[in-house]
Amino acid sequence: MKIANTSEFLSAEEIAEIEREFEIYPTRRAAGLEALRIVQKHRGWVSDEALQALAAFLQVDTAELESLATYYQLIFRRPVGKAVVYCCNSASCWLMGSRDLQRQLQTRLQVRPGQTTDDGKITLLETPCLGDCDQAPVIMVGTAGGTYEMHRRLTTEKLEELVNDLQKVYGGSSDEP
Numbered sequence: 001m002k003i004a005n006t007s008e009f010l011s012a013e014e015i016a017e018i019e020r021e022f023e024i025y026p027t028r029r030a031a032g033l034e035a036l037r038i039v040q041k042h043r044g045w046v047s048d049e050a051l052q053a054l055a056a057f058l059q060v061d062t063a064e065l066e067s068l069a070t071y072y073q074l075i076f077r078r079p080v081g082k083a084v085v086y087c088c089n090s091a092s093c094w095l096m097g098s099r100d101l102q103r104q105l106q107t108r109l110q111v112r113p114g115q116t117t118d119d120g121k122i123t124l125l126e127t128p129c130l131g132d133c134d135q136a137p138v139i140m141v142g143t144a145g146g147t148y149e150m151h152r153r154l155t156t157e158k159l160e161e162l163v164n165d166l167q168k169v170y171g172g173s174s175d176e177p
């Protein structure tokens, strides 16, 4: 595999934003997660080439940055839609009906967890606890721009509204007429 050259691969804007993080963190290595977020914000996901270029820029081992990227589920190592729907599958949400909500999402978006709608707009992912168990069931919607919105105490009606809103903004397959 061709090793990506930092200055050829990362944009001037990405480099400028990452360099601003160097002023906040004690070492280049410590800025790794923020740097990954910056690259993802600009590209939608972090390809192998982007990861290699970033590792060179941060002066860290590619394998080290790869494990950091893999550990954080909010860093994508393959292309995702413009919106990513995270359906919590941990105990409290499961007890409060998350399986039914997930089935509803699968039917409406016509995807299985881990897949993206045919038009490439919405990705459905399962996730462990989102930290809002007392307001289960919970779904989080992330965008490529790096914003995240929690949807708590979801019902089938509320989820229907959420899917309609997402499809209005982003598109995404639907079995609705």
Ligand code: FES
Pocket (backbone or CB within 6 Å): 088, 089, 090, 091, 092, 093, 094, 128, 129, 130, 131, 132, 133, 134, 136, 137, 138
């Ligand atoms: S179990 Fe779903 S938010 Fe904690």
